[in-house]
Structures are given as C-alpha cells and as structure tokens.
Amino acid sequence: MKVLKRKPELCIACHACESACSNTWFKEDNADKSCIKIKEEANKNVILSCTQCGECISICQVEAISRDKNGIVRINKNACVGCFMCVGFCPELAMFMHDEYIEPFKCVACGQCAKQCPTNAIYIEQE
Amino acid sequence: MNIEKLKSAHKLLCEYKYELGKIEKGYTNRTLYINVGDNTISEKPVTQLMKDKFIGGKGFGLYYLWHAVTPKTKWNDPENEIVIGSGPIGGITQYPGAGKSLVCSISPLTGMPIDSNVGGYFGPLLKFSGFDALELQGKADKDVIIFIDGNKGTITIEEAPEEAIDSHVLGEQLTEMYAENEEDKRNISVVSAGSAANHAYMGLLNFTFYDVRRKQIRLKQAGRGGIGTVFRDKHIKALVIRFAGVKGNLNNADDQGKINRTGIKLHKEIHDFDAQQCRMRQVGTANIIEVMDQYDLLPTHNYKFGAHPDTHKISSKVFTGMITQNTPDGCWYGCSLSCAKAVDHFELRTGPYKGQKVIVDGPEYENAAGLGSNCGIFDPHDVLELNFYCDTYAIDTISYGTMTAFVMECYENGIINKEITGGLELNFGNADASLEMLHQMARGEGFGKLAGLGVRNLKRIFAEQYGGDPVFLNDIGMEQKGLEFSEYMPKESLAQQGGYGLTNKGPQHDEAWLIFMDMVNNQIPTFEDKAEALHYFPMFRTWFGLNGLCKLPWNDIIPASNKHSNEPAKIPEHVQNYVDIFNGVTGKNIDKEQLIVQSERVYNFQRIFNIRMGYGKRIHDAIPYRAMGPVTVEEYLSRADRYDGQLKELVGFNPEGKTTEEKMAALRSYREDQYQKLTDAVYKRRGWTMDGVPTIEHLQAIGMDLPEVIEVVKNHL
CATH class of the missing domain: 1.10.599.10 (Aldehyde Ferredoxin Oxidoreductase Protein, subunit A, domain 3)
Structure with missing residues (x-):
C-alpha cells in the first residue's frame, strides 16, 4: 500500500506541503485545513502525517473508519458522528479537526504534498 | 422471534403527528406530554423561566413533577409522572459522557422525588426528535408501548399484549420491530422495565443503545428509587424512539469549534493517562474493587466490615479476564472513557433463562460490592448472574444488594428464619439463596416479593410481625429516607456520612464522595x-x-x-x-x-x-x-x-x-x-x-x- 513517508531532518519548514494539501482537498490555501502539518520546534521541525497504522479504526464507535482495498485508512463522512475521539487518540497526532467541519480529516497518501516538497522530506512509498 | 406476530397483536390507541422541531443552542424549546390513562398527547413550550432557573434535565423533571403532583400524591397515583430529559449539553458527541437522560418521579421507596441518571441513547434521540423532555402521566388499562418516530414526526400509543416483559428480550424485540433494517437499529432506543418491577418497589428502567459491533442491544440502568416500578404500575411496557441522522452538530451550538476543541483535549488526556490512572477503558468502574478493600471501604456482610480476605476472587483483575474487550464501550457517541463493559456469552445456571448464553452489562463496581462482598458472595460468576437477572428483571442492583445484606444479617441473628423465608437459607455467602429470592421477586412470590419492598418496609415488618428489636433493626438497616445506601463504607469518614445523609434523594454517592479527601488525605479536617x-x-x-x-x-x-x-x-x-x-x-x-x-x-x-x-x-x-x-x-x-x-x-x-x-x-x-x-x-x-x-x-x-x-x-x- 501507499504511505506518505517522512524524513523530518530534511524538512526546511517551507510549508509548501500544507498549501498543496489544503488546496487539493479544500480548495484554499490554509494550513489549518491541511492533512499534513509542519510544527516548528526549537531545534527541529516535526512532520505530522498519517502512517495508515489504523489505530483509529478500532477507536471509532460507529465504524465510520475503515481500510480501503488499497490499504488506505478512510473516513466515511456519512457514518461519522463527529465525536473526534479519533483525533484525540491518534498516536501520530495526524487526525485533524477544523471548526468549519463536523467530521475529522486525514492524509490518504494522495502524494500531492510530496510533489511540492523541495527537499524530499516527504515522499510516497509503496509498502 | 416472530416479530410480525407480536406486531400484529398491537392495537393502535392513539396517533399524534407533530412538526419536526429545530434545536437552537441546545434546546428544542418544547416538551412532550403523554397521558396513558386517557391516551392524550400534547406539546408544551419551554419557558424562559424554566431555562433560567431549572436549566434542563433533572431541573425540568423536578419542575414538571412539582406541578403534576400534590402533597398527598403517592407513587402509584395516576397523577404521578415519570419525566425523562437530557439537558442543553446532552447529545453533543464531542465531550465524553454527554448523552445522559435524567429521570424523575415520586419514588415508591421514599415517597418523595427521586432522580436517576442513565446512559443509552433515549435522551439525546428525544431531543433530536424535537423535545427537551417527556412527561408520562396517567395509568393505562392494559400494557402499552409508546413509539416516537423522530424522523416522521409521529407518536403512537399501542396496546402491546404479547412482547416479553424482561428487558434483555423486550429490547431486542422492539429494536427489531421498529428499525427499518439492520443499519437502522443504531437509531433505536428502548426504555423498559422487567418482571420484578411488577412486584418490587426497587424497580428500575433500562435504556438501550444498539452496539453495532456486537449487533446486540446493550442495557443501561436508571437504577435508583423504583422508577421502573412506577413505569409498570402505569402499564407501560416500553417507550421506543427512532431517530436516524445523528451528527455532531445537531444541538446547533453557539460555538461548535469551542466544544470540539474541549472534547479533543479530554480525548487526548484519556488516551494518554487512563491506562495508568483508573483503567476505565479497560475494566470500567470495577477498577476500584480491591482499592476499596485495601482502604477498608468495601462493604462486606451488610457494612459490618470494609474488607474481606476473599476480595481477590472478585477483584478487577478477575473481571478484566471475563469482560470482552476490544470494543469502545461508550453509552453515548464520543465517550472515550468508555466504562460500559460487558461479558459476552455468559451461560446462566439458574432461573427462566437457565442454559442460555447472554450478554451481561457489567459488572459495575456497585454490583460487585452490592451483590457480591456486601452479601459475602465472592464468586464472580454469581455476581454476574445476579447482575444479569437484576438488569433484565429491572431491579436496582444497589437496593437489591443492600437489602439482601440486611436480610442476611437478620437471618443470621434469628430475627427471621427458614419458616419465614420459605426455606431460603439466607446466610452471608449463599448465592443460590440470593438468586432464588430474586427469581421469586420476578414471579411475585414468597419471601422475594416481601423483600422487594425494601429495607425501610422490612424493618417495620420484621419488628411488627416477627418480633425483631426495632432499635437493632434501625441500627443495621442501611437505608435513609427509604433509599438503600450505595456501596461505600462510610464509618471512618464523617464527611462521607454527611455525603450520604445530607442528601436530597437519599444515601447515594452521586452528590458527594469525600472519603479520600476526608479520611485518607485529611484535606478537610x-x-x-x-x-x-x-x-x-x-x-x-x-x-x-x-x-x-x-x-x-x-x-x-x-x-x-x-x-x-x-x-x-x-x-x-x-x-x-x-x-x-x-x-x-x-x-x-x-x-x-x-x-x-x-x-x-x-x-x-x-x-x-x-x-x-x-x-x-x-x-x-x-x-x-x-x-x-x-x-x-x-x-x-x-x-x-x-x-x-x-x-x-x-x-x-x-x-x-x-x-x-x-x-x-x-x-x-x-x-x-x-x-x-x-x-x-x-x-x-x-x-x-x-x-x-x-x-x-x-x-x-x-x-x-x-x-x-x-x-x-x-x-x-
């Protein structure tokens, strides 16, 4: 399956990935609506993104999260009741909430961000 | 289960159509009134005074109850009401524990208002169906079911002669009957009692939610004070609600983002700390059984002692091995604390369902302590069997446990004997006798029927009819205001004696649990x-x-x-x-x-x-x-x-x-x-x-x- 991989030591915090993601999925340039987030800490940059580990699948009380045939963990927005438990329980802190939406959102390894990354700090890999 | 046959026996008594409501900032601004005596249904506006002074939930329940009854009203008078409502926050899905229903009525045990807090989906679905609260008044001639369809805007009162009375069967029957298909079952919640609530004063109400993973209903209890007894006295077999379309924003909150962020913050805390703190996700409230024993707080032998050498046999570790995990057991959406545990495929050894494999909702701490240690019963299977039958028969496990412990002490002291108990050897530790007494309660027979009247009545009867010393009976009968004590030993904490005694509804620890603050940490000298x-x-x-x-x-x-x-x-x-x-x-x-x-x-x-x-x-x-x-x-x-x-x-x-x-x-x-x-x-x-x-x-x-x-x-x- 495809997974977005990270090499945070290469990240220069240009935030191009966040723009690419939010433009792809929400049609606006808004880092708060990105499924990948770059956190600039004192001596390093941290890349938050989904590893498709699937922990959230068993967390979801209404079975709104499942793995598709390609192994990608996806949210069924129709079934989701907007509890955001998956956001609080994500071990990668890679499930997100935005005030304008009542469902969470996450990376589905589409690769649009990786295409914009100037340092190859993120890239799509087939596992 | 022939649902069509059950349904074809229904007789429509009343149908009511209503405009679907709109929720504004947590309120539908409307409540529902149903009288099963004359089959009338109406709507009432929620006034600004109600919102300002009473907020919702139990506040609305007490407000309506006050205006429904007189100082002379008894629990079984037709004007007594059962009021069910959630509250303005109820039904949000982001903050754990936000789906509770509050139930108020005049109690058969206490003769005054009782309130009970219960999970399951009914309260939130009632609100999404258009009503902040539901008043039930009157008394039907024959058993009825009330069905609210919150998507179609219809309410029916139907005579329902053939369904089961016991909740674990009735809940499944009605979920099957009123859901449009398997997928729709999650949109149904049933409120029901059970056969022992026909006879005992400590009857409870079960509220269901449909567990989509187990594909079975689960039962949560409005346990305290005998509201299930009032429900059966009104000849209500069940309330059923259906509402499809639950989302996280149906309360139409003023600031949804603030709620989401606050909820996520708590989800994260639970994720990070629960496994090291209370283990609610792993074992629920049963986590404290051995802790209470260690501090001499676990009631054993009718609160004589606070610890017992056999407690390890019913410790949280034992129950952890019996409850079936890997499912988030929240009683409303979004409860990441998920304390609602269950034992699957539990084979019953007694009673009308003997040999069947059932799901036991529990054990809660109170059940292990009340049905178990307080009665000297330390076999976890017996605790679960009693837990199951109390639930499905609609008997409050706390009142039952405390009453049984009292009866056992009376038996061991010779105040009552085998002749009086009809052969039940009610020594501490006799699980078979406790189970048989419970089955008698459900059948309305023998000593079990008498025991169902609760400790306050038993004290009087044992003194008047069997020559018991009233002073001793009053000393050991663990009730106050007519309600049986919940399962903590308050002897060494004066503050907790007040926490039990200086309460509105009786000795229930939901007002104050101060034992550690007082006795262990000495923070309130x-x-x-x-x-x-x-x-x-x-x-x-x-x-x-x-x-x-x-x-x-x-x-x-x-x-x-x-x-x-x-x-x-x-x-x-x-x-x-x-x-x-x-x-x-x-x-x-x-x-x-x-x-x-x-x-x-x-x-x-x-x-x-x-x-x-x-x-x-x-x-x-x-x-x-x-x-x-x-x-x-x-x-x-x-x-x-x-x-x-x-x-x-x-x-x-x-x-x-x-x-x-x-x-x-x-x-x-x-x-x-x-x-x-x-x-x-x-x-x-x-x-x-x-x-x-x-x-x-x-x-x-x-x-x-x-x-x-x-x-x-x-x-x-």
Whole structure:
C-alpha cells in the first residue's frame, strides 16, 4: 500500500506541503485545513502525517473508519458522528479537526504534498 | 422471534403527528406530554423561566413533577409522572459522557422525588426528535408501548399484549420491530422495565443503545428509587424512539469549534493517562474493587466490615479476564472513557433463562460490592448472574444488594428464619439463596416479593410481625429516607456520612464522595471544611444532571495540570471544560461560580419539594448507626485497636479496663454527636435553618424565590 513517508531532518519548514494539501482537498490555501502539518520546534521541525497504522479504526464507535482495498485508512463522512475521539487518540497526532467541519480529516497518501516538497522530506512509498 | 406476530397483536390507541422541531443552542424549546390513562398527547413550550432557573434535565423533571403532583400524591397515583430529559449539553458527541437522560418521579421507596441518571441513547434521540423532555402521566388499562418516530414526526400509543416483559428480550424485540433494517437499529432506543418491577418497589428502567459491533442491544440502568416500578404500575411496557441522522452538530451550538476543541483535549488526556490512572477503558468502574478493600471501604456482610480476605476472587483483575474487550464501550457517541463493559456469552445456571448464553452489562463496581462482598458472595460468576437477572428483571442492583445484606444479617441473628423465608437459607455467602429470592421477586412470590419492598418496609415488618428489636433493626438497616445506601463504607469518614445523609434523594454517592479527601488525605479536617465540601461537591455534581452529563469524565481522569492546582479535588481544568462546553452550546457566558448557583437553585427546589411531600427536614437526615460506627461487639473487636485509639485520642475516654460494651457506648455517643455538629455546619453553609429548611433570604439570594416555593417554605420556618 501507499504511505506518505517522512524524513523530518530534511524538512526546511517551507510549508509548501500544507498549501498543496489544503488546496487539493479544500480548495484554499490554509494550513489549518491541511492533512499534513509542519510544527516548528526549537531545534527541529516535526512532520505530522498519517502512517495508515489504523489505530483509529478500532477507536471509532460507529465504524465510520475503515481500510480501503488499497490499504488506505478512510473516513466515511456519512457514518461519522463527529465525536473526534479519533483525533484525540491518534498516536501520530495526524487526525485533524477544523471548526468549519463536523467530521475529522486525514492524509490518504494522495502524494500531492510530496510533489511540492523541495527537499524530499516527504515522499510516497509503496509498502 | 416472530416479530410480525407480536406486531400484529398491537392495537393502535392513539396517533399524534407533530412538526419536526429545530434545536437552537441546545434546546428544542418544547416538551412532550403523554397521558396513558386517557391516551392524550400534547406539546408544551419551554419557558424562559424554566431555562433560567431549572436549566434542563433533572431541573425540568423536578419542575414538571412539582406541578403534576400534590402533597398527598403517592407513587402509584395516576397523577404521578415519570419525566425523562437530557439537558442543553446532552447529545453533543464531542465531550465524553454527554448523552445522559435524567429521570424523575415520586419514588415508591421514599415517597418523595427521586432522580436517576442513565446512559443509552433515549435522551439525546428525544431531543433530536424535537423535545427537551417527556412527561408520562396517567395509568393505562392494559400494557402499552409508546413509539416516537423522530424522523416522521409521529407518536403512537399501542396496546402491546404479547412482547416479553424482561428487558434483555423486550429490547431486542422492539429494536427489531421498529428499525427499518439492520443499519437502522443504531437509531433505536428502548426504555423498559422487567418482571420484578411488577412486584418490587426497587424497580428500575433500562435504556438501550444498539452496539453495532456486537449487533446486540446493550442495557443501561436508571437504577435508583423504583422508577421502573412506577413505569409498570402505569402499564407501560416500553417507550421506543427512532431517530436516524445523528451528527455532531445537531444541538446547533453557539460555538461548535469551542466544544470540539474541549472534547479533543479530554480525548487526548484519556488516551494518554487512563491506562495508568483508573483503567476505565479497560475494566470500567470495577477498577476500584480491591482499592476499596485495601482502604477498608468495601462493604462486606451488610457494612459490618470494609474488607474481606476473599476480595481477590472478585477483584478487577478477575473481571478484566471475563469482560470482552476490544470494543469502545461508550453509552453515548464520543465517550472515550468508555466504562460500559460487558461479558459476552455468559451461560446462566439458574432461573427462566437457565442454559442460555447472554450478554451481561457489567459488572459495575456497585454490583460487585452490592451483590457480591456486601452479601459475602465472592464468586464472580454469581455476581454476574445476579447482575444479569437484576438488569433484565429491572431491579436496582444497589437496593437489591443492600437489602439482601440486611436480610442476611437478620437471618443470621434469628430475627427471621427458614419458616419465614420459605426455606431460603439466607446466610452471608449463599448465592443460590440470593438468586432464588430474586427469581421469586420476578414471579411475585414468597419471601422475594416481601423483600422487594425494601429495607425501610422490612424493618417495620420484621419488628411488627416477627418480633425483631426495632432499635437493632434501625441500627443495621442501611437505608435513609427509604433509599438503600450505595456501596461505600462510610464509618471512618464523617464527611462521607454527611455525603450520604445530607442528601436530597437519599444515601447515594452521586452528590458527594469525600472519603479520600476526608479520611485518607485529611484535606478537610474541621467541621467548616467538611461543610464547605458538602456544599460545593453536591452542587457541582447536581449540575451534571441539569445538563445531560455523566460525572465520570470529571474526576475519573486527571489532567496533567492538576498537580499544580490549588484545589486538586475539584479538578479545576475540568470544571473550566464544563463552563466552556456550556457556554459553547448555549451561547451564555457563565463562570464557575455561576455554574454552582445554577445547581443551588435546583438543589434547594428539590429540598423544598421533599418538604412539600412531608419529608426533607433534619429528622429525615439522620442515618443508621451502622453507617457511623460499630453496632455489634463483633464489629468493634474486628477493629479494636482503631477504636480504642480513637477513644483515647479523640474522645478523651480511657479504654483500659472497660468492657467492650462500655467502649462501644462511649464511641457511639461521640460519633453521633459529631454527625449532629456536622449537620449544623452544613445547614449553616447551605443557607438553611437548623431544621434543614432553606431560608427565604437564601432563596432570594440564589434566585429561587418562586411564589410556589416560598408558599411551602414559609409554613416551616
């Protein structure tokens, strides 16, 4: 399956990935609506993104999260009741909430961000 | 299960159509009234006064109940109501524990208002169907089912002769009957009682939710005070609600983002800390069984002792191995604390369902302590079997456990014997006898039927009919105001004696649980400190019931900030969370002090409601001596070093050379006096007279000086 991989030591915090993601999925340039987030800490940059580990699948009380045939963990927005438990329980802190939406959102390894990354700090890999 | 056959036997008595509502900032601004006596259904507007003074949930329940009954109303009069409602926050899916229903009625056990807080989906679905609360009044001739379809806007009252009475069967039947397909089952919630509620005064109501992973219904209990008995007396077999389309924003909150962020913060805490703290996700409230034993707080043998060598046999570790995990067991969407545990495929060894494999909702701590240790029963299978039958027969496990422990002590003391019990050998530890008594209760037969009347009635009957010593019976009968004590040993914590005794509905720890603060951590040493705690915590905890919330996510998960807090027992960060979600839903701008005043209004209203019904005074706040100290020589000797030490250090009484009886009398005199002094301090802090009556000045100060309230109070000042 495809997974977005990270090499945070290469990240220069240009935030191009966040723009690419939010433009792809929400049609606006808004880092708060990105499924990948770059956190600039004192001596390093941290890349938050989904590893498709699937922990959230068993967390979801209404079975709104499942793995598709390609192994990608996806949210069924129709079934989701907007509890955001998956956001609080994500071990990668890679499930997100935005005030304008009542469902969470996450990376589905589409690769649009990786295409914009100037340092190859993120890239799509087939596992 | 032939659903079509069951359904074809229904006879439509009444159909009502209504406009689907709109929820604004947590309120539908409308309630539903159903009278099963004359089959009338109507809608009532929620007034601004109701929202300002009573908030919702239990507040609305008590308000409607007050106006439905008179001071003469008995629990089985047709005008008695069962009022069910959630509250303005109820139904949000982001903050754990936000799907509670509050149920109010005049109790068969206490003769005054009772309130019970229950999970399951009914309350939120009622709100999404268009109503902030439901009043049930009247008495039907034959068994009826009330069905609310919150998507179609229809309500029907249907005569329903053939369905089961017991909840684990009836819940499945009605979920199947009223769901349009398998996928729709999650949109159904059933409220029902059970066959023992036909006979016993301690009948409860089960509220279902459909567990999509197990593909079975689950039962949550409005346990306390016999509301299921009222329900069956009205010949209501079940309430069924259907609402498809639950989303996280149906409350139409003022600031959804604020609620989401507050909820996610708590989800994260639970994710990070629960496994090291209370293990609620792993084993639920049963996590404390061995902890209570360790601190001498686990009631054993009718509260004689607080620990037992066999407790390890029913410890949380044992139950962890029996409950089936890997599923998030929240009783409403979004509860990441997920305490609602279940044992799957449990094979019953007794009763009408013997040999069947069933799902047991539990065990909760109270069940293990009440059905188990308090009755000297230490086999986990017996605890689960009793738990299952109590639930499906609709019997409150707390009242049942405490009543059975009392009956067992009476049996061992010869106050009752085999002749009176019809052959039941009710010694401590006899699980078979306890189970048979429960089955008799469900059949309305024999000693079980008598036992179902509860400890208050049994004390009287044992004295009047069987020659029991009324003083001894009053000392050991662990009830107050007619309600059986819940399952904590309060002997060594004066504050907890107040936490049980100085309550509105009776000795239930949902108002205050101060044992660790008082006894273990010594944080409230003076009467004034204890009185402050017995003001703050009952008021704070009352607030959950006004809003459709559960207490557990407040202090069964502790945030990292707490160790640096000035008042760690209050969990200040979580108090602020509640302020935030209340303001986020309603658009109001309360602070933590105003939160307490909201509760104070309803709390004092309930106190005055008790007074109006002939109770609610100082005399009714007295507690049995078993709750305060050793009634028997056996108890004294079992903790002789402790008691001798206290006589020397606290009482100024030299125990040397004294008989045990003399020492017991000195200790009793001291402890009873302490309770009276505590009562004085608490009444003063709460703004009440020394007879326990709220003063008019206090009612004016908190804004609960409604004319009908003042009218009652002024006759008692």
